[in-house]
Amino acid sequence: MPDLGATTPAGTPGGETPVLELDDITMAFGTNQVLKGVTVALTAGRVTALLGANGAGKSTLIKVLSGVYPDHGGTVSIAGTPVVMESPIAAARHGIQTVHQRIDENIVPGLTVAENLVFEEIIRGEIPPVRSLRRLLPRARAIAATLDLGWSDSVLTKDVFELGIADSQLLLLARALSQRPKVLVLDEPTSTLSAAEVERLFALVRRLRSEGVAVLYVTHRLSEVRELADEVVVLRDGRISNRQEAPFEMSAVVRAMLSESVLEQSHELAEQRGTAVAIGLRGVQLLPRCTPIDLDLRYGEVTGIVGLIGAGKSELARGIFGVDRLRSGDMTFEGRPYRPRHSQDAVRRGVYLVPEDRAAEAMLPGWSLAWTATLPFLGSVSRGKVLSAAKENRVGRDVVDGFGVLATGPSQPVDALSGGNQQKVVVGRWMRAEPRVLLLDEPFRGVDIGARGDISHQAHELAAAGACVVVLTSDVEEVRGVADRIVVLAEGEVQLDNYTSEIGDDAIITSMSEVA
Amino acid sequence: MSGNMTKLARARGSQVKKKAVVGTGGLTTGQRVQDSVVKYGFIAVTVVLFIYFASTEPAFATQVSIFQMLKGAAVTAILGLAVMFTMVVGGLDLSIGSTAGLSVQLAAMTMVFYNLTGSTAVIVVIVGGLVVGLLNAFLIVVCKIPDLLATLGVMFVIQGAKLIPVNGQSISSGMTLRNGATAPGKFTADFLTIDRGFVGRVPVPVIIMLVLVVLAWFVLSRTTWGRVMYAIGANPQAARLAGVRVGLYHGLAYVISGLLASIGGLILVSRIGQGDVNAGASSLLEAVAVALVGTSVLGMGKPNAWGTLLGALLVSIVLTGLTMKGAQYYHQDTAKGLVLLVALLFSFTISRRKVRYTPAT
Numbered sequence: 001m002p003d004l005g006a007t008t009p010a011g012t013p014g015g016e017t018p019v020l021e022l023d024d025i026t027m028a029f030g031t032n033q034v035l036k037g038v039t040v041a042l043t044a045g046r047v048t049a050l051l052g053a054n055g056a057g058k059s060t061l062i063k064v065l066s067g068v069y070p071d072h073g074g075t076v077s078i079a080g081t082p083v084v085m086e087s088p089i090a091a092a093r094h095g096i097q098t099v100h101q102r103i104d105e106n107i108v109p110g111l112t113v114a115e116n117l118v119f120e121e122i123i124r125g126e127i128p129p130v131r132s133l134r135r136l137l138p139r140a141r142a143i144a145a146t147l148d149l150g151w152s153d154s155v156l157t158k159d160v161f162e163l164g165i166a167d168s169q170l171l172l173l174a175r176a177l178s179q180r181p182k183v184l185v186l187d188e189p190t191s192t193l194s195a196a197e198v199e200r201l202f203a204l205v206r207r208l209r210s211e212g213v214a215v216l217y218v219t220h221r222l223s224e225v226r227e228l229a230d231e232v233v234v235l236r237d238g239r240i241s242n243r244q245e246a247p248f249e250m251s252a253v254v255r256a257m258l259s260e261s262v263l264e265q266s267h268e269l270a271e272q273r274g275t276a277v278a279i280g281l282r283g284v285q286l287l288p289r290c291t292p293i294d295l296d297l298r299y300g301e302v303t304g305i306v307g308l309i310g311a312g313k314s315e316l317a318r319g320i321f322g323v324d325r326l327r328s329g330d331m332t333f334e335g336r337p338y339r340p341r342h343s344q345d346a347v348r349r350g351v352y353l354v355p356e357d358r359a360a361e362a363m364l365p366g367w368s369l370a371w372t373a374t375l376p377f378l379g380s381v382s383r384g385k386v387l388s389a390a391k392e393n394r395v396g397r398d399v400v401d402g403f404g405v406l407a408t409g410p411s412q413p414v415d416a417l418s419g420g421n422q423q424k425v426v427v428g429r430w431m432r433a434e435p436r437v438l439l440l441d442e443p444f445r446g447v448d449i450g451a452r453g454d455i456s457h458q459a460h461e462l463a464a465a466g467a468c469v470v471v472l473t474s475d476v477e478e479v480r481g482v483a484d485r486i487v488v489l490a491e492g493e494v495q496l497d498n499y500t501s502e503i504g505d506d507a508i509i510t511s512m513s514e515v516a
Numbered sequence: 517m518s519g520n521m522t523k524l525a526r527a528r529g530s531q532v533k534k535k536a537v538v539g540t541g542g543l544t545t546g547q548r549v550q551d552s553v554v555k556y557g558f559i560a561v562t563v564v565l566f567i568y569f570a571s572t573e574p575a576f577a578t579q580v581s582i583f584q585m586l587k588g589a590a591v592t593a594i595l596g597l598a599v600m601f602t603m604v605v606g607g608l609d610l611s612i613g614s615t616a617g618l619s620v621q622l623a624a625m626t627m628v629f630y631n632l633t634g635s636t637a638v639i640v641v642i643v644g645g646l647v648v649g650l651l652n653a654f655l656i657v658v659c660k661i662p663d664l665l666a667t668l669g670v671m672f673v674i675q676g677a678k679l680i681p682v683n684g685q686s687i688s689s690g691m692t693l694r695n696g697a698t699a700p701g702k703f704t705a706d707f708l709t710i711d712r713g714f715v716g717r718v719p720v721p722v723i724i725m726l727v728l729v730v731l732a733w734f735v736l737s738r739t740t741w742g743r744v745m746y747a748i749g750a751n752p753q754a755a756r757l758a759g760v761r762v763g764l765y766h767g768l769a770y771v772i773s774g775l776l777a778s779i780g781g782l783i784l785v786s787r788i789g790q791g792d793v794n795a796g797a798s799s800l801l802e803a804v805a806v807a808l809v810g811t812s813v814l815g816m817g818k819p820n821a822w823g824t825l826l827g828a829l830l831v832s833i834v835l836t837g838l839t840m841k842g843a844q845y846y847h848q849d850t851a852k853g854l855v856l857l858v859a860l861l862f863s864f865t866i867s868r869r870k871v872r873y874t875p876a877t
Binding site for chain 1: 741747751758
């Protein structure tokens with residue numbers, strides 16, 4: 001089957017044989033045809049960016065490549081020879097290493113950092129399973145050194161659980177590189193990294209490219225594509241909808257990713273200014289050893305709180321939501337003292353939080369859409385503690401219809417949905433319940449441009465209707481797109497607080513890296 | 517640690533097994549057969565065994581024998597419900613056997629040592645069960661000790677502590693006390709009807725069992741409390757961030773467990789008619805087993821009341837059938853173990869759905 005919409009021939013420049021060729025790859029789950037004939041070639045020393053909205057088939061394509069789905073249609077060839085990727089181990093043997101987006105599926109909690117670093121060797125039996133940690137350390141140090149992680153032995157002997165999300169990501173990357181891959185697949189590698197770490201990753205990808213590694217780089221961020229990629233391939237609905245060599249015409253890329261309806265929605269949002277204070281913070285210390293801050297979050301505007309990882313954003317959000325106690329200081333809600341002892345206190349007042357890590361903090365394995373949507377508001381779908389399935393389904397349908405969730409119905413398990421649709425469910429369940437204060441912690445992580453536009457738009461509407469909406473993120477571009485007012489946090493302190501139209505990106509970025 | 521490794525391996529395995537197929541409803545015939553085997557297989561096994569025993573042993577399917585089997589299942593089923601509630605919140609109450617044993621002794625002490633009425637004994641026993649439940653809840657929720665370890669500790673403490681006031685002796689009416697006097701009281705007649713009485717032709721323990729199963733089913737699947745408990749078992753973090761008071765309901769599950777265990781103990785002591793110090797000790801594993809069997813029934817993949825009842829009934833059917841066929845008492849444990857393993861095969865091996873029970877440690 002020919003590639004639909006391919007703008008350039010599939011051949012590669014210079015006449016080199018591609019390291020890896022995917023020819024007419026198809027894949028279906030039940031009746032759901034996810035890949036409908038995808039042909040891609042990866043060449044040594046080139047970075048190919050793979051773009052596509054959530055549910056376009058990116059993850060499935062990567063899993064075919066990494067041997068997770070051996071039942072796919074079409075052929076995979078390595079250096080011109082067809083091969084069968086019957087398992088992840090087979091893929092690794094063919095020189096393909098993949099760093100998947102879901103970190104928790106790939107690190108082994110309970111083992112040390114060092115053991116996780118040498119995990120590939122342990123799996124393959126090259127390192128006997130019974131071996132003292134001390135004797136693993138030299139190899140682990142060597143692997144960590146490939147990325148200049150600078151981890152001391154005390155870090156290497158820690159339980160991997162103690163690493164932050166960004167460090168875990170780097171660990172997985174180091175592990176993949178330690179296998180000297182011919183093809184490296186990176187699935188949204190920057191979604192959890194801070195700016196400095198992103199720079200380090202980019203430098204590394206460039207180095208790998210110069211060393212002749214073929215890189216398949218999956219991302220949602222166009223700026224990364226412009227900066228890194230030699231070629232871009234866009235997937236839409238299981239087919240390739242656009243293919244370009246650098247320099248790229250980005251508007252064509254975006255058009256190829258999105259369906260028309262989404263494009264119409266992503267218009268500029270008018271800046272709103274609120275007056276009445278919803279949440280007031282006085283003398284609140286976010287991180288140990290930092291100066292206490294004062295901050296007012298107002299009704300009628302979207303406040304964007306920007307900061308790098310570890311700037312105190314999540315601490316702030318969790319403190320207001322009553323999940324964690326604030327270190328010091330007082331809060332007010334509508335002028336009255338507010339001291340939530342647990343999240344239920346916050347929910348009762350209409351103060352809601354959409355947490356940062358969707359998989360770990362919002363998803364209930366096996367739970368239906370209706371159950372997930374109603375969990376915070378069981379009182380409203382029950383009478384005298386007895387649940388009404390009809391009311392629950394109504395709420396579920398509300399979320400599906402009101403937030404454009406692609407789902408078969410309220411009884412579909414949420415974990416069967418794509419990432420962006422999962423996020424719409426966990427954001428939608430709070431948005432439909434008349435929030436007074438809605439805290440969105442990294443709401444756009446792993447979410448495609450379409451879903452991002454939807455969520456931004458809904459946040460804006462909520463604020464226009466009088467709610468206090470707070471978006472916490474580390475992405476300057478994202479915060480500009482959604483916030484009326486921007487507050488920059490660095491190391492737990494407010495560095496900048498102004499209306500979006502009155503500050504430039506440079507000012508934001510400079511103050512984000514401010515150190516007291 | 518190794519649990520996580522196996523989970524990882526299993527997740528990988530199940531992904532690999534997914535087939536790209538086209539068929540009605542998106543499933544192959546094979547998958548649909550597989551699903552119905554998981555869903556109804558266990559019930560089918562129960563029915564087949566029942567028919568087999570009924571056709572080979574004339575005494576098996578009589579009304580008397582059926583009620584006897586139901587009655588035999590009562591204590592196990594009720595203790596199974598107790599464990600089930602803690603499994604729902606992602607824990608496991610190891611102290612239920614010793615709580616049931618404590619109930620046996622408290623009832624015997626109240627009536628035999630202190631010569632009080634049967635209803636007083638019932639109240640003492642229930643209070644005892646609630647106290648154990650609260651103690652577990654305190655250790656787990658407030659002191660943050662992992663469920664398995666806290667209840668393991670409590671199990672040993674109860675087992676040992678209850679021996680102290682009786683010098684390690686079983687209590688029976690007319691026994692000689694420490695001061696040389698004869699124990700003044702005895703098991704009252706009304707207390708003994710808990711196990712031996714009938715309502716119409718149905719034994720009282722069967723009624724108690726059915727009432728508790730229906731109640732447990734209702735609470736778990738029809739009320740907000742049950743929903744919240746399942747949420748805690750599914751992902752305590754996500755539950756907390758959805759505004760659920762995780763500690764409160766996690767603790768509540770243990771209090772319910774203590775209460776149910778003491779009710780199971782009441783039936784047990786009424787059955788044996790004396791304060792046997794060893795009573796209840798063996799019931800823990802059986803209760804855990806039937807609750808686990810319950811997770812596989814109807815392909816629910818999570819702890820549930822009807823499944824637990826069915827598990828207890830199957831154990832009872834197998835034991836009765838084998839006994840009629842001349843099996844010795846020492847064959848019983850093997851039989852129970854096999855029942856459990858067959859059930860686990862249904863839920864873990866044949867099921868395409870991931871089972872939602874992983875005990876917290």
